Amino acid sequence: MEAIMKDLIINRRSIRKYTNYKISKEELTKIIDESLKAPSSNNLQPLKLLVIDSDEAKRTLKTIMPMNQLQLETSSQLVLIFGDTLKYERAEELFKLAHEAGKMPLELIERHLTKFRTQQIDPTDAKHIASLHLDAGLFAMNFMTLARYYGYDTCAIGGFNKDLANEAFKIDSRYVPILLISIGKKDDEGYDSYRLPASIVADFI
Amino acid sequence: MEAIMKDLIINRRSIRKYTNYKISKEELTKIIDESLKAPSSNNLQPLKLLVIDSDEAKRTLKTIMPMNQLQLETSSQLVLIFGDTLKYERAEELFKLAHEAGKMPLELIERHLTKFRTQQIDPTDAKHIASLHLDAGLFAMNFMTLARYYGYDTCAIGGFNKDLANEAFKIDSRYVPILLISIGKKDDEGYDSYRLPASIVADFI
Numbered sequence: 001m002e003a004i005m006k007d008l009i010i011n012r013r014s015i016r017k018y019t020n021y022k023i024s025k026e027e028l029t030k031i032i033d034e035s036l037k038a039p040s041s042n043n044l045q046p047l048k049l050l051v052i053d054s055d056e057a058k059r060t061l062k063t064i065m066p067m068n069q070l071q072l073e074t075s076s077q078l079v080l081i082f083g084d085t086l087k088y089e090r091a092e093e094l095f096k097l098a099h100e101a102g103k104m105p106l107e108l109i110e111r112h113l114t115k116f117r118t119q120q121i122d123p124t125d126a127k128h129i130a131s132l133h134l135d136a137g138l139f140a141m142n143f144m145t146l147a148r149y150y151g152y153d154t155c156a157i158g159g160f161n162k163d164l165a166n167e168a169f170k171i172d173s174r175y176v177p178i179l180l181i182s183i184g185k186k187d188d189e190g191y192d193s194y195r196l197p198a199s200i201v202a203d204f205i
Numbered sequence: 206m207e208a209i210m211k212d213l214i215i216n217r218r219s220i221r222k223y224t225n226y227k228i229s230k231e232e233l234t235k236i237i238d239e240s241l242k243a244p245s246s247n248n249l250q251p252l253k254l255l256v257i258d259s260d261e262a263k264r265t266l267k268t269i270m271p272m273n274q275l276q277l278e279t280s281s282q283l284v285l286i287f288g289d290t291l292k293y294e295r296a297e298e299l300f301k302l303a304h305e306a307g308k309m310p311l312e313l314i315e316r317h318l319t320k321f322r323t324q325q326i327d328p329t330d331a332k333h334i335a336s337l338h339l340d341a342g343l344f345a346m347n348f349m350t351l352a353r354y355y356g357y358d359t360c361a362i363g364g365f366n367k368d369l370a371n372e373a374f375k376i377d378s379r380y381v382p383i384l385l386i387s388i389g390k391k392d393d394e395g396y397d398s399y400r401l402p403a404s405i406v407a408d409f410i
Contacts (some may be wrong), residue, residue, distance in 0.1 A: 004209060005239075005354050009239065009240075009242060009347055009350065009351065010239055010242050012242060014244060025409055029403045029404070029407070031402075032403035032406070032407050033403040034210075034214065034215055035214075036213050036400050036401065036402075036403065036406060037216065037217060037359050037400060038212060038346055039219060039349075041363050042363075043398055044398070045400065045401050045406070047406060048406065048408075049403075049406050049407035050407075050408055050410060051407050051408065051409045051410065052410060053409045053410060054410060056410075057410045065375045067223020072380050075372060075395050079407075094399075094401065097399065097401070098398075099401030101399050103395070103396075103397060103398060103399040104398075104399060124335065124340065126331035126335070129313075129331065129335055130331070130334055130337075130338040130383075131363070132335075132342055133335040133336065133337065133338040133339040133342065134338040134339070134342040134345075134383060136339055136342060137338065137339040137340065137343040137344075137345070137346065138270030138342040138345060138361075139342075139343060139346075140212055140340065140342070140343060140346075141243055141343045141344075141345075141346035141347055141350075142341075142350075144345055145214065145346075145347075145350065146210070146214065149210050154227075156343075158246050158247075158336070161308055167373070169410070175288045178335075178339060179339060180360045191308075192308060193248055193303075193308060193309075194248070194299075194302065194306050194308040194309060195242060195250065196241065196242065196250050196302070197238055197241075198234045198235075198237035198238040198254075199234070200236070201241060201250070201252060201253060201254050202234070202237050202254035202255075202256050202284075203253075203254070203255055203256065204230055204256045205255060205256065205257060205258060205259060205261075205262040205374070
């Protein structure tokens with residue numbers, strides 16, 4: 001088990017060149033489904049994923065990403081993660097699905113909805129948007145770990161023009177673009193990047 | 206391998222009651238060290254972790270967290286994750302450590318530092334702070350997965366008073382509080398919460 005974890009999490013590296021292996025839609029859907037087990041604030045699951053799968057979609061991505069061309073060209077897919085600034089507005093619909101799946105009692109639903117109604121969320125509030133980024137990070141790490149479990153590698157890419165992403169892909173402005181992740185069969189080994197140790201990062205009190 | 210991954214990621218549940226087992230500082234440090242393998246924007250590793258380990262620190266936390274009392278009392282530790290809004294100011298120091306570890310050539314350091322100098326980052330900028338939340342999420346998911354690998358469970362807690370956290374723990378205001386995670390040996394089974402399927406969340410284009 002030690003060896004497996006080392007391979008999945010500890011020895012993960014960003015990969016920027018992939019072979020021409022194409023991951024099937026079915027398999028990538030399974031990886032996404034499993035990655036969606038990540039928690040989110042109030043379990044509101046505010047993410048929207050755009051899987052850039054076709055050559056045409058890659059060409060569109062190219063217009064908002066001047067760098068990272070090798071990944072763009074060689075990756076099997078790229079997953080563009082958005083956060084829904086109007087997540088509270090779809091809470092009732094989400095909770096209905098949870099209830100139908102037998103995983104959320106009606107009294108709990110009512111308590112949550114009452115709480116949300118009293119919160120008066122401003123969708124452009126910085127803290128609210130920051131929380132979407134936290135939820136995106138939780139999902140993204142699961143996705144990168146599970147990708148490796150299925151034999152693939154990834155690279156998290158922040159370097160694309162977020163101001164143009166919605167227009168390029170015709171995505172409603174309620175969704176804010178957060179992170180892009182390339183995925184595929186690796187065709188290079190990446191490099192071992194430095195990490196600060198816990199002794200510097202963490203204080204026990 | 207399938208069974209292991211299901212147990213670590215797919216069957217993770219939020220645990221809100223723990224046994225009185227105390228995780229040693231050494232073991233928790235190891236879990237944090239391994240979790241820090243998560244990527245971060247520009248590999249700037251902007252997180253600061255406060256490990257709430259003592260009864261006194263738990264009492265301080267209690268003053269800013271009216272809910273979640275059972276977790277507070279029974280968890281072995283709680284990890285409070287902060288993001289450093291002045292991460293660019295310590296880039297040079299970080300890169301020096303990376304260089305000394307043989308993992309960052311000098312010309313790459315110079316290129317990054319030149320880029321950062323031209324960026325004129327406002328530490329209170331909403332997008333900058335949102336990016337710290339993304340990095341926190343990447344780390345947090347690794348931490349929750351690795352905790353389970355070592356036989357522990359966790360719960361991600363957003364419900365504490367972030368406006369008072371710095372003052373309560375005497376943390377410089379350059380660090381913004383992002384997420385709290387309790388950890389320990391589970392003493393209940395949690396519950397299976399609903400997740401939206403990839404067929405709803407993801408669009409292939």
